[in-house]
Amino acid sequence: xxxxxxxxxxxxxxxxxxxxxxxxxxxxxxxxxxxxxxxxxxxxxxxxxxxxxxxxxxxxxxxxxxxxxxxxxxxxxxxxxxxxxxxxxxxxxxxxxxxxxxxxxxxxxxxxxxxxxxxxxxxxxxxxxxxxxxxxxxxxxxxxxxxxxxxxxxxxxxxxxxxxxxxxxxxxxxxxxxxxxxxxxxxxxxxxxxxxxxxxxxxxxxxxxxxxxxxxxxxxxxxxxxxxxxxxxxxxxxxxxxxxxxxxxxxxxxxxxxxxxxxxxxxxxxxxxxxxxxxxxxxxxxxxxxxxxxxxxxxxxxx
Numbered sequence: 001x002x003x004x005x006x007x008x009x010x011x012x013x014x015x016x017x018x019x020x021x022x023x024x025x026x027x028x029x030x031x032x033x034x035x036x037x038x039x040x041x042x043x044x045x046x047x048x049x050x051x052x053x054x055x056x057x058x059x060x061x062x063x064x065x066x067x068x069x070x071x072x073x074x075x076x077x078x079x080x081x082x083x084x085x086x087x088x089x090x091x092x093x094x095x096x097x098x099x100x101x102x103x104x105x106x107x108x109x110x111x112x113x114x115x116x117x118x119x120x121x122x123x124x125x126x127x128x129x130x131x132x133x134x135x136x137x138x139x140x141x142x143x144x145x146x147x148x149x150x151x152x153x154x155x156x157x158x159x160x161x162x163x164x165x166x167x168x169x170x171x172x173x174x175x176x177x178x179x180x181x182x183x184x185x186x187x188x189x190x191x192x193x194x195x196x197x198x199x200x201x202x203x204x205x206x207x208x209x210x211x212x213x214x215x216x217x218x219x220x221x222x223x224x225x226x227x228x229x230x231x232x233x234x235x236x237x238x239x240x241x242x243x244x245x246x247x248x249x250x251x252x253x254x255x256x257x258x259x260x261x262x263x264x265x266x267x268x269x270x271x272x273x274x275x276x277x278x279x280x281x282x283x284x285x286x287x288x289x290x291x292x293x294x295x296x297x298x299x300x301x302x303x
Contacts, residue, residue, distance in 0.1 A: 079117045086111075090138050090145075099123070099136045099145055108132035109168075110147055112161075123161065125168035133157075133171065139192045146180060146190035146199060156180040156187045156201055158217070180215055182222065187213075189234045193241050200225070200235040200244060212246060212263065225263040232257070234278060239285045245269075247277040256290050256303075269303065276301075 080086045084104030091098055092112070097119070099112045110124040110133050123145065124133055136147045139158075146158040149171045158178045159169040180190065180199065187203040199215040205224060210231040215222045226232055233247040233254070242261055247254045254277045259266040270276040274294035281288055289302045 077117075079113055079115070080120070088135050090136050092138050093140050093142045099138055101134045101136060101147070103132075106130075108134055110136050110145060121165055122168050123164040124159070124170065126170050126172050129172050131171060135189060137190050137192055140194055140196040146192065148188050148190065153184075154186040154188050156190045158190075180217075191235050191237055193237050194239060195241060200237065202233050202235065212244065226259070226266070227263075228266075230266075236279050236281060237261070238281050239283055243285075245279040245281065245288055247279065251275075256288065258288075 079098065080100075080102070082102065082104045084102050085108075086100055086102045086104070088101045089098050090100070095115065097112045097114055099110060101108045102111050103109075105122075105127050107127045107130055109122055109127070111120060111122050113120045124147070126133070126149075131149055131151070133147045133149045136145050138145055138161075143161060144158050145161055146156055148154050148156055156179075157171050158180050163169075180187075180201075182203065185204045187201055189202045191200045192198075193200065197216070197218075199217060200212055201215065202210050203213045205211045205227070209229065210233055211227065212225045212232050212235045213222055214225050230248045236245045238244070243258055244261055245256060245258045248257050249255050252275060253273055254275045255271060256269045256276050256279050257266055258269055269288070270290070270292075272292070272294050274292055276290055276292045276294070279288050279290040287302050289300055291298055292301055293299075
């Protein structure tokens with residue numbers, strides 16, 4: 001029975017990493033030091049869509065072979081252009097760079113790129129070990145990035161960003177490594193609180209049910225935030241740090257829930273037989289965007 005539960009949870013962890021990514025000879029990138037940051041020009045900023053549904057497609061669009069973005073009249077522009085898979089984008093707090101995971105070297109590693117598509121930098125390197133890294137999340141002060149790495153379990157690590165521009169971080173043999181999660185169980189979906197004092201993430205409880213846990217990075221102490229029979233995935237803090245949105249339900253029928261930052265008042269926001277997941281808050285905290293396959297393909301919605 002336990003093996004079945006563990007297998008199911010492992011499958012859920014893998015699926016939720018991909019779900020979060022859906023809503024959020026390959027060329028190797030050599031470390032060249034910290035790239036100069038870039039900012040988006042107001043003349044090419046994306047224009048809000050007229051509708052509340054935006055299709056999320058993995059099909060490459062026609063662009064030049066360079067990393068520079070192709071800017072469309074609609075405001076949509078391409079940041080990367082590689083035969084590999086680029087996913088899990090996360091903004092730097094100063095809005096000058098975006099971190100993401102990519103398998104362009106054969107193994108999923110963490111990269112960063114300027115918001116105009118220049119200055120691509122590889123920040124992690126465990127290619128010789130074949131260790132995939134996913135779901136990066138930038139700390140609010142911009143100094144660290146947390147991510148998920150798969151050994152025999154999904155584990156959460158964090159690293160200092162600045163040194164990684166000169167020497168990419170290794171989760172296997174790097175003296176700088178910092179294990180965030182417990183070594184004994186799967187942990188996924190790290191999310192820094194807006195003030196950087198806590199990190200929320202998903203980890204199995206003693207009953208092998210995925211729940212939300214909180215870590216204090218200063219002390220290394222972890223505590224369980226939610227308790228119950230419902231599995232909870234992909235915690236996301238509201239901008240004011242007063243609420244956390246999560247995905248919950250059986251795989252194939254996930255819905256969006258929200259709760260207070262202390263884990264109380266879990267409230268269901270969506271109720272649909274399809275998957276609703278990978279939520280993200282608007283900067284003013286009034287809206288939540290999420291990915292859903294309710295139309296038969298993965299699209300983005302706002303509520």
